[in-house]
Amino acid sequence: MFYNTKNLLGDVCKYMYYAGTGNYWYKNIYHETVPYKLYTVVSFSIYTTMIFLENLAALFGNFPEVEKNSANMFFAIHNIVLTKMFLLLYHKKSIRKLNFEMATVGEKLEEKYYMRRQELKAKIGIMSxxxxxxxxxxxxxxxxxxxVLVDGVPFYTxxxxxxxxxxNSIIASFFRVFFYITWLYMMLPMMSADCLPITHLIxxxxKFITLCHHYEHIREEFDHDILVMDKKMAIDKLKTGCLEGILIHQKLLFLADEIHRVFGIIMSLQVCESSAVAVLLLLRLALSPHMDLINAFMTYTFVGSLFLLLALNLWNAGEVTYQAxxxxxxxxxxxxxxxxxxNFRQDIRPLVLISCAQAQKPLILKAFGIQDLSYETFVSVAANA
Known part of the structure; x- marks a missing residue:
């Protein structure tokens, strides 16, 4: 198997296509036919209708305590989920262009060992x-x-x-089960909105790891070349490698800004969703210490998935800052x-010094332009929760 960034991003875009969000790959290999577009419109219409009815339930519904708590929680979650999904559709052209740039920048410098680690990190995190x-x-x-079986209440998820x-009619029961199945299926495009930004962060x-190794390699090659070839040729080769690295660095800084522009709001919403709802669920655990096994498993897995999403966003954003x-x-x-x-036009020294100065400036992604997306933020949220 050939490991590289292009294949990794291509796999994520393939998943997104089959999840019904469309073709986000820069090549038109996943065709959005008329039936496919109709399927996308119908599915998103169903998601929107279901979430609208959830909002009505949270605002005006008269339910027992368990169902009312669930309605309030999903009112907070699913509106954010739907917003992320529509933001993904809104930025579709930009994402396709970004995928092309990320797949091709520094492609020739990629090493199998690091690309394999990159793919494992992305796929293990996403699958978890x-x-x-x-x-x-x-x-x-x-x-x-x-x-339903024990208490005789209607089926509600x-x-x-x-x-x-x-x-309690058959039609009502049918719609309750239908909404549950819709909920299960809605997670596919929802998770694509979560996983694509995470993959880009990884x-x-x-890319920064690869670029660091590029500079290390050209120095190692120069130390070898200076012993076996003409000094001027060795220096010219070193200069060429430096210039290549500088150009890639400039491109990465631009792409980091693009990632923040395209995915910034989505990642910010993910942080809000994960931290706020996780706190609500932990509060629920504190107020109900004697849960049965099924409810405890349900709550803990939900909390776990939200904290995992938060960790994947903040850890990988923090990793970008660290590697840069x-x-x-x-x-x-x-x-x-x-x-x-x-002479000044041919001298590489000013370019290198400028590039060093740029690299010393911390590359920090922020949620809503305020909160750092970093290791420290995750530890802070987890500690406060």
């Missing part, structure tokens, strides 16, 4: 998140079915205003000072 989400949803279904709580951090901070030393020690002094 997917598994935790569906374990939670299945637990909700089992808990609701158990309440997604609490909607219609059908009414007192309605690939960005490995290491670049300044790699640039400085690449051997640029060994090149001979030339």
């Amino acid at each position: 998140y997917v598994i935790s989400v569906y374990l939670s949803l299945l637990a909700y279904g089992v808990a609701s079915a158990r309440r 997604v609490v909607t205003y219609l059908p009414y709580y007192e309605d 690939t960005m951090s490995y 901070s290491l670049l300044a030393n790699s640039i400085f020690y690449c051997g640029w000072h060994l090149s001979k002094l030339e």
Whole structure:
């Protein structure tokens, strides 16, 4: 198997296509036919209708305590989920362009070992998140079915205003089950809105790792070349490598801004969603210390999935900051000072020094332009929770 950034991003875009969000790859290999577009419109219309009924249930519904608490919680979650999904559609053209840039920048410098680690990190993180989400949803279904059998109450997972709580007709039961199945399926495009920014953060951090190793390699090659070839040729080769690295660095800084522009609001909403709802669920655990096994499993898996999503966002954003901070030393020690002094237009020294200065400026992503997306933020949220 050939590991590189292009294949990783292509796999994520393939998943997004089959989840019904469209073709986000820069090549038109996933065709959005008329039936596919119709399927997307219908599915998103169903999601929107279901969430609208959830909002009515939270605002005006008359439900028992358990269902009312669920309605309030999903009122907070699913509106954010729907917003993220529509933001993904809104930025579709920009994301396709960003995928192309991320797949191709520094492509020739990528090393198999680091690309394999990149792919493992992305896929293990995403699969862990997917598994935790569906374990939670299945637990909700089992808990609701158990309440139907034991307590004789209607089957409720997604609490909607219609059908009414007192309605036990076959049609009402059908819609309750239908909304649960819709909820299960809605997680696919929802998770694509979560996983694509995370994948871009991971690939960005490995782009900086690759660039650091590029500077280390050109210095190692220069130390070898100076012994076996003409000094001028060795210095010219070093200069070419430095210039290549500087250009890639400038491109990465631009792409980091693009990631923040395209995914900034989505990542910010993810942080708000994960931290706020996790706190609500932990409060629920504190107020109900004697839960049965199914409810405890349901709550803990839900909390776990939200904290995992929060961790994937903040850890990987923090990793981008950390890896970018290491670049300044790699640039400085690449051997640029060994090149001979030339006229200003041909001299590499000013470019290297400017690049070093840029690399020393912390590359920090922020939620809503206020809160740092970093390791420290995750620890702070987890500690306060």
